[in-house]
Structure formats: C-alpha cells, structure tokens
Amino acid sequence: DAGVIQSPRHEVTEMGQEVTLRCKPISGHNSLFWYRQTMMRGLELLIYFNNNVPIDDSGMPEDRFSAKMPNASFSTLKIQPSEPRDSAVYFCASNWGANTDTQYFGPGTRLTVL
Amino acid sequence: GNSVTQMEGPVTLSEEAFLTINCTYTATGYPSLFWYVQYPGEGLQLLLKATKADDKGSNKGFEATYRKETTSFHLEKGSVQVSDSAVYFCALNNQAGTALIFGKGTTLSVSS
Numbered sequence: 001d002a003g004v005i006q007s008p009r010h011e012v013t014e015m016g017q018e019v020t021l022r023c024k025p026i027s028g029h030n031s032l033f034w035y036r037q038t039m040m041r042g043l044e045l046l047i048y049f050n051n052n053v054p055i056d057d058s059g060m061p062e063d064r065f066s067a068k069m070p071n072a073s074f075s076t077l078k079i080q081p082s083e084p085r086d087s088a089v090y091f092c093a094s095n096w097g098a099n100t101d102t103q104y105f106g107p108g109t110r111l112t113v114l
Numbered sequence: 115g116n117s118v119t120q121m122e123g124p125v126t127l128s129e130e131a132f133l134t135i136n137c138t139y140t141a142t143g144y145p146s147l148f149w150y151v152q153y154p155g156e157g158l159q160l161l162l163k164a165t166k167a168d169d170k171g172s173n174k175g176f177e178a179t180y181r182k183e184t185t186s187f188h189l190e191k192g193s194v195q196v197s198d199s200a201v202y203f204c205a206l207n208n209q210a211g212t213a214l215i216f217g218k219g220t221t222l223s224v225s226s
Contacts, residue, residue, distance in 0.1 A: 004157075033213055043158075043203065043216040056213065091157055093214075101146045101165075101207040103214055105157035 002026070004106035006092050012112045018080040021109045024073055025094030033093040033103060034067055034077050043091075049075065082113045116141045120204045120217035127194055127224050135189040135220045137178075137204035145206040147171075147180055147187040148214065152201040161189075161202070194224045 005024040013019055025032045033048040047057040052069045060067070064083070069075040079086055089110050093103040120137040127133060139147065146165045150158040162171030167182035176191045187204060204217040 042218040045213040048213050093158075101210045101214075102148070102160055102163060105150075105159070107155075107157045 004092055004094055004104055006090075006106035006109050008109060009107060010110050010112075012114065013082055014114050015083055016081045017113075018078065019082045019086075019111060019113075021077040021090050021092075021111070023075045023077070023092030023106060025075070025092070026104055027073070029094035029096050029104075030072065031095050031103075032069060032075050034075070035091040035093065037089040037091060037108070038087075046077070046090075079111075082111075084113045087111055087113050116145070116206060116208055116215050118204050118206055118215055118217040120202075120220055122218070123201075123221040125220060125222045127222070129196055129224055129226050130193045131224075133189070133191040133194045133198075133222070135202055135204075135222070137187045137189065137217060139185050139187065139204075139206050141185075141206055141208055143208055144182075145208045147178070148205040148207070149176070149178055149187070149189050150203045150205060150216075152203065152219070154200070158203065194222070196224050196226050198222060199224045 007022045031050050034046040035043050037043045045059045047067045049069045067077045089108045091108045092106045095103045117140045148163045149161040151161045152158050162173040164171040164180035170179045178187050178189045201219045201221050203219045205214040207214050
C-alpha cells in the first residue's frame with residue numbers, strides 16, 4: 001500500500017512568489033495534518049482536517065497561508081506571497097482518526113524561499 | 115496546556131553503547147505517547163507507542179515505558195548500531211483524530 005505522497009520534494013522560489021504544496025493521504029484515512037519543521041521551532045502543527053473539513057487551523061502563521069482539502073485523496077497548502085522565513089520542511093500526515101492516534105507521515109517538502 | 119520536553123542533543127555514541135533519551139510530558143487526562151524516528155532526508159516513522167500507564171512500547175530493540183507518576187517516556191536501547199543514527203522525536207496525543215504534540219527532537223549519531 002502506498003504511503004502518504006507529497007509533491008514536490010524540493011521547492012526553491014523567490015520571495016513574493018506563490019508556492020503550492022500537495023499531499024495525497026493514505027487511501028481510507030479520514031484525517032490529514034500539515035506540519036512544519038524548522039530548526040528554531042521544531043515540528044509544529046499548521047492545520048488539520050477530519051473528513052475534508054478543517055478542524056484546527058490555529059497553527060497557520062498568517063493570512064499568507066491557506067490550505068484546502070477538496071476531496072478525501074488530496075490536499076494543498078498554499079503560501080502567497082512567500083517570504084524567506086517560510087523556508088522549512090513541510091510534512092503531511094494522515095490517519096484513520098476515529099480509531100487510532102498513530103499518524104503516518106509523508107517524506108516532506110523542503111521549501112527554500114530566497 | 116500539553117507539551118513535551120526531551121533532552122537536547124546531539125547524542126554521540128560508539129556502536130554497541132547503551133542509549134537513553136529522556137522525555138517528559140505535561141498533559142491533561144491520559145494521553146498516548148509516541149517515539150518517532152526521522153532518518154536523514156526522510157519523513158517521520160513511528161518507532162513505538164504506549165497508550166496507558168505502565169505500558170511498554172518496543173520495536174527494533176528500542177523500548178520505552180509509560181510512567182505516569184513521573185510523567186516520563188524515556189527511550190532506551192541496549193546496544194546501538196550505526197544504522198540507528200537519526201533524529202528521535204517524543205510526542206503525545208490526547209485524543210484520537212487530533213494533532214500530535216512533539217518535542218524538539220534529539221539527534222543521535224553512532225560511530226563504528
């Protein structure tokens with residue numbers, strides 16, 4: 001069974017550009033999480049969805065960040081406009097939220113904003 | 115609020131040495147506790163978990179025991195290998211379907 005799929009794996013962009021990160025959760029999972037990893041702050045939750053509905057977006061830094069989950073098999077995290085301080089590794093994770101607390105992580109997208 | 119504190123790294127050991135990485139937590143109720151491992155260039159993988167007090171999680175020679183009285187979940191391995199070199203994260207979850215709360219991570223480097 002395929003794990004969580006994220007694309008792109010690496011993204012280099014210039015300040016002010018729009019960035020879109022993509023995630024495909026494990027088939028059958030109904031919860032999806034976006035985390036950000038930086039040296040300074042470690043791993044922190046940005047937003048999570050249950051059954052495609054955003055439940056907690058309190059970790060989204062500011063209005064420049066937005067996330068969508070149009071269906072059970074796809075989610076996007078968009079940054080517009082991007083800034084150098086957004087440089088980080090962004091992870092997507094999924095699970096079958098009703099029955100388990102174990103989350104399965106994708107390989108991450110390393111974003112560099114110049 | 116809920117939080118996880120783990121020892122700062124890096125931890126540098128020789129092959130076959132004993133490993134302990136300390137982790138303590140603050141949480142309301144009875145959280146589930148986890149250790150995740152991140153190998154270079156990869157995402158996080160679940161290493162082991164425990165869901166109630168006195169439970170012991172184990173996997174690949176690693177162990178951790180859920181100690182409610184000391185609010186701890188220390189990771190141990192009796193004999194580390196070079197292939198264990200990675201970043202280890204302690205985490206908790208207070209309710210299924212909600213987000214994990216992670217510690218800052220501890221980098222382990224094992225030399226032969």
